[in-house]
Structures are given as C-alpha cells and as structure tokens.
Amino acid sequence: MNELISGVLRGDPRSVARLITYVENQSEKTSEFMKQIHSHTGKAQIIGITGVMGSGKSTLICELTRKYREQGKSVGIIAIDPTSPFSGGALLGDRVRMMELAMDKDVFIRSMGTRGVLGGLTSAVYDVVEILDASKKDIIIIETVGVGQAEVDVVKIADTTIVVLVPGLGDSIQTIKAGVMEIADIFVVNKADNPKVEQTIAEIQSLVDISCFDKERKIPIVKTIAKQGDGIGEMIGEIEKHRKYLDETKTFEMQRRLRYEAELVEIIKKQLMSMIFDEETLKKKIDTLLNKIYSKEIDPYTASEEILGKILK
C-alpha cells in the first residue's frame, strides 16, 4: 500500500494533512488516493455546525470537542471560511478559538477556504470528511458560515446539522436565508446570558411549531454559553438523541445514500468539466463554438450538445 495512504489509516497527522492538500489543490493524484480510502470509511459521526458570523461557533466547537475528548472520542474539525472572490485569498481565523486543542494528538483541525473553483468546495469537503473518517476520527465536525447556498450544500454532508443563533439580533431569524433555517436538526442559542434570550427562543419556537406541526420529531432548541461551557452537555445529548432517531426511523441509511449520491454527482461534474476544459482540441472547439453563438449562427444548447457528443462518442 502507498505510504501516504497507510499513514492516513494510521491516523498520522502529516499524512492526513498532505492528502487534504492534494484534495484542495485538485491534484491529479487525488482520485487514485481517494479510491483507496473509501472502503475504510463509514464509522465516523458527522456533525455540521453553521450560523451567522460572530455567533460563537468556533468557541462552541472547542467546548464540544473538549466534552467528546472526556468521553474518549477522537475528533476531526473542518473549519470553512470564505475565500475572497477578488483576490482569491482567505483569512482563516477559526483556530484562534481552538488553540487549546492544538496539542491534543486525538484532535485534528483543518481550516479551508471556499476557493470558489468549479464544484470545488462541496466535493473537496466530501473528500476531507472521507479522509478524516479513514484516519479513525470518531466525530467529524464541519463548521461553515451560514450565509449562502454553498454552505447549505456542505452541511448536507452531516448526519446532524446544528444552526447556531444568538439573542438580540432582532429580526435576524427572518433575515437568515430560508434554506439555512430549514436544514437545522437542532437549534442552539448561544450567548444565552444575554437578557433577550427568551424572546429569541420564542421566535425560533414559533418557527419550529410551524415547520414541525405535522412531524413526529420536534426540532429541539438548546441554550448555551459557550465561553463558560454551559449547555454543552445538553447539546451533546440532543445530538445523540437525533442520531438515535435517525437509526430508529431508518433515516440514517437513507441519508448516507443521499450523501453518496450527491458525492457521485459532484465527482461526475468535476470529471466532465476537466474533460471539457483540459483537452486542447476541445478548448479550440469551444472557442469556435463561442464565436458562432456570438454571431447567432448556433444557440448555446446546440453547442453544448456538440461538445458532449464529442466526449461521449
């Protein structure tokens, strides 16, 4: 077996880190490596955490991780921050709140920029989750800033999705993208020492009552003060309850199958894209087609069929 792969399976941080870099850079070696990983995955529990900026997600994750470590579970964390669409650079600062975990050999933290390459982030996160899973992490936490579709897609990878809110943002709940509120399996209201907490909980509760009135499972709302570690035990309790619910209702299996389906579609998209854009002859073909589209000789749909015909033939 390849040295890098056996390193990953051993849980060696340098091998894990290097393979993630290959994935992020969409290196040609990636698919060969990832093929060898898949059969070693499927054991980890995957938790997605999203919420508005400044809601204390990183601090919450740090506390959550501490609790899991007390239970003897190893933890992998993927902290995703936006890449600037202008410079292509990113400032990844989630680690600042997690540095006390830096020396724990059973915690692996990786910061990722969204990068914005074609189909890039989602498929990269699928791969990183597989890598951490194969490196025998019991718990994998994915942290995103809940602002857009990309984040919603990423959190779909998780078995349990937690949306973090804070009191006193006024009509924040209405302004949060509809999709983000709908993906919650658990709501967490952090910074619950704020006097406006009850009002915020009432707002979420009314939203939950509307969306869950015909469902057997009501989405729980947990109060936390991450900085003091308050409510973290309850949060873990709700995560476990949700996991049990998934198992009992056979939703777990269905959810994983959906995840693999989405992953497969992402890979097909990515490979098709690289087939189209990496091959010189096709590139020239596209250029001529573009000219024809511009001069109205043909339409984009016909052009697309021509390109796909060339690949599938």
Place this chain on the structure above:
Amino acid sequence: MDKKIRVLVAKPGLDGHDRGAKVVARALRDAGMEVIYTGLHQTADMIVETAIQEDVDVIGLSLLSGAHMTLFIDVAKLLKKNDINDVLVVGGGIIPEQDIPKLKKAGIAGVFGPGTHCDEIVDFIKKNVKR
C-alpha cells in the same frame, strides 16, 4: 492544478501586540494566499503542530517582546526535529540588526523589521516558497 500558498501567521510567547501580524496577514490574503492566524501566546510546539495539520507552505512569526532569539529559533529547531524541511519560515517584529544573521543561520529565511513594505514580504514569500 490550483495551488495556493498557505501561510501560518503565529504569535509565539508572551506578547499581546498583534496589530502588525494582522496587517501582514491581511496583505498576504490580498495577495491571494490562504492565511491561518493562531492568535496570541503560542508555544513553539503549538505552532509546529498547527503547521503540520494545516500543511502550510510558510510560517510567519511575529514577536515584539525581545524573545525572538529564543522563540523563533525554538520553532526552527522543532521543525528540523520533526524532519520538516519544505516549510519556509519568516519572522518580523522589533528585531535588532545584529540578531538578523544569527536568525538566518538558524533557519529563519527572511526577517522583516518595522517599516517593511508589505509588498516586500509578499514578494519574498512568492520567490522563496519551497513547494
């Protein structure tokens, strides 16, 4: 292949001044790099462990307390001990002229004092990054 330069900006030791580190972090981000910031009061062990997990190409150390001869060199030594040779290490802060040759000899490839233009740091990293 879409290779991005990843940089760890770290503040070792007992030094609460991170304005400079943050300005540099921003400049590197604006130059298209992915910058991971550790926050204050890091030990050399924490910095190297973070650099490993984040698989960075560059470590940028910032220190204004005067302990650079100990802490910068500790990081460089620890990298060597872990057999990590493909990470570029640079440093900045209040660093006396006469210390610079010693730091360079210890493996701090670039040392940037007050008044350094951010572009100079960006150029240095782009030119000297090892992989």
